[in-house]
Amino acid sequence: MSFNLNEFLKSLVSLTVSDYLRQLWGDQLWVGLVLDILGVVIISTFCLLIVIFLIWLERKVIARIQQRIGPNRVGGRYGLLQTVADVIKLLIKEDITPMGADRVAYWLAPFLIVMAALIVWAIMPFAPGVIGVDLNIGVFFFLAISSVSVVSLLLAGWGSNNKYALLGAFRSVAQLVSYEVPMILALLVPILLARSMSTVSIVAAQTVPFLLVVPLAALIFFISSLAETGRTPFDLLEAESEIVAGFHVEYGGMKFGMFFLAEFVNTLFMSGFFATVFLGGYRFFGLENLVIGDGWAVGNLIGLVVFFVKMFAVYFVYIWIRGTLPRVRVDQILNYNWKFLVPVSLVLVMVTAVLDKFIPESFSAYARAGAHLTANVLIALVTIEILRAYARRQRRLTGGDSGLAVTAAEDHAHQETAVHHEPAAAH
Amino acid sequence: MIPLSWYLIVAALLFSIGLYGVMARRNAVAILMSVELMLNAVNINLVAFWRYTAPDRPVGLTWAVFVLTVAAAEAAVGLALIISVYRRRDSVIAEDLDSLKN
Amino acid sequence: MVEQIVFLIISAFTLTMAVIVVTKRNLFHAALALMASFLGVAGLYVTLDAGFLAAAQLLVYIGAISILVIFAIMMTRRLMQTSEPAFNTQAGFALLTAVIGFGVVFWVFYVFRNIWPLVPDTAVPLASKPVVPQEVLQNSVALMGRAFVNPAGYVLPFEIASVLLLAALVGAIIVAWPKAEDKA
Numbered sequence: 129m130s131f132n133l134n135e136f137l138k139s140l141v142s143l144t145v146s147d148y149l150r151q152l153w154g155d156q157l158w159v160g161l162v163l164d165i166l167g168v169v170i171i172s173t174f175c176l177l178i179v180i181f182l183i184w185l186e187r188k189v190i191a192r193i194q195q196r197i198g199p200n201r202v203g204g205r206y207g208l209l210q211t212v213a214d215v216i217k218l219l220i221k222e223d224i225t226p227m228g229a230d231r232v233a234y235w236l237a238p239f240l241i242v243m244a245a246l247i248v249w250a251i252m253p254f255a256p257g258v259i260g261v262d263l264n265i266g267v268f269f270f271l272a273i274s275s276v277s278v279v280s281l282l283l284a285g286w287g288s289n290n291k292y293a294l295l296g297a298f299r300s301v302a303q304l305v306s307y308e309v310p311m312i313l314a315l316l317v318p319i320l321l322a323r324s325m326s327t328v329s330i331v332a333a334q335t336v337p338f339l340l341v342v343p344l345a346a347l348i349f350f351i352s353s354l355a356e357t358g359r360t361p362f363d364l365l366e367a368e369s370e371i372v373a374g375f376h377v378e379y380g381g382m383k384f385g386m387f388f389l390a391e392f393v394n395t396l397f398m399s400g401f402f403a404t405v406f407l408g409g410y411r412f413f414g415l416e417n418l419v420i421g422d423g424w425a426v427g428n429l430i431g432l433v434v435f436f437v438k439m440f441a442v443y444f445v446y447i448w449i450r451g452t453l454p455r456v457r458v459d460q461i462l463n464y465n466w467k468f469l470v471p472v473s474l475v476l477v478m479v480t481a482v483l484d485k486f487i488p489e490s491f492s493a494y495a496r497a498g499a500h501l502t503a504n505v506l507i508a509l510v511t512i513e514i515l516r517a518y519a520r521r522q523r524r525l526t527g528g529d530s531g532l533a534v535t536a537a538e539d540h541a542h543q544e545t546a547v548h549h550e551p552a553a554a555h
Numbered sequence: 556m557i558p559l560s561w562y563l564i565v566a567a568l569l570f571s572i573g574l575y576g577v578m579a580r581r582n583a584v585a586i587l588m589s590v591e592l593m594l595n596a597v598n599i600n601l602v603a604f605w606r607y608t609a610p611d612r613p614v615g616l617t618w619a620v621f622v623l624t625v626a627a628a629e630a631a632v633g634l635a636l637i638i639s640v641y642r643r644r645d646s647v648i649a650e651d652l653d654s655l656k657n
Numbered sequence: 658m659v660e661q662i663v664f665l666i667i668s669a670f671t672l673t674m675a676v677i678v679v680t681k682r683n684l685f686h687a688a689l690a691l692m693a694s695f696l697g698v699a700g701l702y703v704t705l706d707a708g709f710l711a712a713a714q715l716l717v718y719i720g721a722i723s724i725l726v727i728f729a730i731m732m733t734r735r736l737m738q739t740s741e742p743a744f745n746t747q748a749g750f751a752l753l754t755a756v757i758g759f760g761v762v763f764w765v766f767y768v769f770r771n772i773w774p775l776v777p778d779t780a781v782p783l784a785s786k787p788v789v790p791q792e793v794l795q796n797s798v799a800l801m802g803r804a805f806v807n808p809a810g811y812v813l814p815f816e817i818a819s820v821l822l823l824a825a826l827v828g829a830i831i832v833a834w835p836k837a838e839d840k841a
Contacts, residue, residue, distance in 0.1 A: 632829050
C-alpha cells in the first residue's frame with residue numbers, strides 16, 4: 129500500500145492517523161511500538177501543557193469571582209504568560225533535600241504522583257475511536273490508579289522529615305481513602321446502567337446522558353471527586369492556614385511544581401471523566417458520527433470539540449465552587465463521608481440495581497431513564513426529609529435554634545454555616 | 556512462548572522468599588509483610604493455572620479474588636493486633652511476646 | 658521472544674523487591690519494596706490476561722494493604738529506629754528451610770516436566786498459553802461476576818467472604834480501640 133495524500137488527510141480529519149499509518153507500514157512490532165509511544169507522548173504533553181492554561185484560567189476566574197482583576201502584567205492585557213513566568217521561576221530554583229529526609233521516599237513521591245496523574249488518561253475517550261486503550265475494565269483501572277496515587281502522599285509526608293508534612297499526609301490519606309468509597313459506589317450506578325466498565329461502552333450507552341438519569345449518583349461522584357482531588361471545600365490536604373501546606377511543605381522548585389501539576393491534571397481528568405460518565409462524553413445528538421462526502425469523517429472532530437466543551441464546563445464548576453465555599457473541618461469531612469455520602473450511595477446502588485432488573489427489556493431508553501430519574505428524586509426527597517427530622521431533633525435536644533448546634537457534617541446547609549466556625553487548629 | 560512452569564517457578568521463589576521472611580524477621584510488621592508475599596505467590600499460581608488450563612471458566616480468577624479478600628481481612632486484623640500489642644507491651648518484636656511460655 | 662523478555666524483567670523485578678522486603682532493616686523501605694513487589698505481581702497478571710485482577714491487586718494490595726502497613730510502621734516507629742538486628746537467631750535455619758522448600762518444589766517440577774515443561778517450544782502441552790479468542794478473555798470478568806452470585810457457583814464462599822470482611826472490620830476496630838484507662 130502506497131502513500132495516498134487524500135487518504136492521509138481523511139484519516140487526519142477523522143483523528144485516526146495512527147490506524148492509517150499502521151495500514152501503511154504493515155503490522156510489525158516496531159510500527160506498533162513507535163505509534164504507541166508517539167500516542168503516549170502526545171497525550172502526556174497535552175496534559176502537561178494544558179496545565180499552564182488551567183492555572184491561568186483558575187486565577188483569572190477566581191479573581192473575577194472575588195471582584196479582582198487577576199494576572200494582567202505578563203503577556204498582554206490578560207496576563208496570558210503569567211504561568212509561563214511562574215514555571216520558569218520554579219525551574220530555576222535550587223533543588224533542596226531537607227536534612228534528615230528519607231531520600232528515596234522524598235525523591236520518589238513527586239514522580240509517582242505525576243505518573244499516576246498521567247497514566248489514567250489512557251482510558252479517556254476524546255472522540256469516537258480516539259482513546260489510549262479501550263480497557264474492558266476502564267473505570268476500575270482509573271479507581272485502581274487513583275488509589276495508588278495516595279501512596280505518593282504518604283511518601284512525601286514521611287520522606288520530608290517534617291511534622292507538618294506528616295500531619296498533612298495523614299489527613300490526606302484519611303480523606304482520600306474514605307472518599308474512595310462513595311466514589312466507587314457512585315460510579316457503580318453508571319456501570320450498572322451501561323452494563324460495562326469500559327468508558328467507550330459507557331459513552332455509547334448514554335442515549336440520555338446519565339446526569340439526567342441518575343442525578344444523585346452524579347452529585348455524589350462530583351462531591352467525592354472534589355475530595356479526591358483535594359479541592360475546596362475539601363482542601364484540608366493543604367490548608368495553608370492550619371498545617372502550612374500539608375504533605376508538600378518541604379518541597380521546593382520543580383519538585384513542588386510536580387505536585388502542583390499533578391493536582392491540576394487530576395482535576396482536569398476528573399472533569400473529563402465526569403463529562404464521559406455522566407454527560408455523554410463526545411456525544412452530541414449524533415453529530416459525532418457525521419460523515420461528509422466520500423468518507424470525510426468530520427464527526428470525530430466535532431466529537432473532540434464537544435468533549436472539550438463539556439470537560440471545561442465541568443472544570444469551570446470546580447473553579448466556581450473553589451471561589452464560593454470555605455474549607456470544612458477535618459471531623460466534618462469524615463462524618464460527612466461516612467454518615468451521609470456512603471449510606472446514600474449504598475441505597476442508590478441497591479435501588480438502581482433492583483429497579484434496572486425489574487424494568488422490562490421492551491421499555492425504550494427514555495422510559496428507562498424516566499423510571500430511574502423518578503427513583504433518584506424519591507431517594508433525594510427521603511434523604512432530605514430524614515436530614516430535616518434529624519436536625520429538628522438536634523435542635524430540640526440542644527434547646528436552641530442556633531445553626532451551629534446541628535451536627536454540621538450531616539446537614540446539607542452546613543457549608544454555609546461553616547463560615548462561622550473558627551478554623552480548627554487542634555486536630 | 557512462556558511455559559506454565561515459569562510462572563510456577565516464580566511463584567515458588569516468591570513463596571520461599573516470603574517463608575524465609577516469616578521465619579527470620581523479628582519485627583511483627585515485617586512478618587506480616589512476608590505473609591502477604593506468600594499470599595501473592597499463591598495468587599500467581601491460581602491465575603496462571605486459570606489461564607493455561609481453563610481460560611473459559613473463571614474458577615482460578617474467582618479463587619484469586621477470595622484470596623485477595625482474605626489477605627485484606629488478615630492485614631486489617633493483623634495490624635490492629637500489632638498496634639494493640641505495641642500499646643500494651645511497648646514492643647512489636649515477635650520474640651518478646653512470650654508471656655505464654657512460662 | 659518479546660513476551661519472554663517482558664516476563665523475565667517483571668519477575669526479576671518482583672523477586673528482587675521481595676528479597677529487599679525480607680532483608681531490609683529500615684521497615685519503611687521494606688514496605689516500599691513490598692509495594693513494588695505487588696506492582697510486579699500485577700504486571701504478571703497482565704501478562705496472564707487477567708487485567709481485572711491486576712487492577713484489583715493495585716486497589717487492594719497497594720491502595721489499601723500497603724498503606725495500612727505503612728500506617729502501622731509509623732505508629733510503632735519509635736522501635737523501628739533502634740539498631741536491633743533485623744533477624745532472629747534462627748535466620749540461618751530459616752534460609753535453609755526456604756531453600757530446601759524451593760528445591761523440593763523445583764524437583765517436583767523437574768519430575769513432572771513432561772506435564773509442566775521447563776523448556777519452551779517442546780511439543781508437550783502447556784508449553785505456551787493456549788490461544789483463546791479475545792472475547793473469551795474479555796468476558797472472563799462477566800463470567801466471574803455471575804459465578805459469584807450463582808447458587809451453582811460460588812455464592813456461599815462469596816457470602817462467607819463478605820461476613821469475613823465485616824468480622825475483620827469490627828474486630829480490627831475493637832482490637833485497636835484504646836482502652837478507657839489507656840486514654841487517661
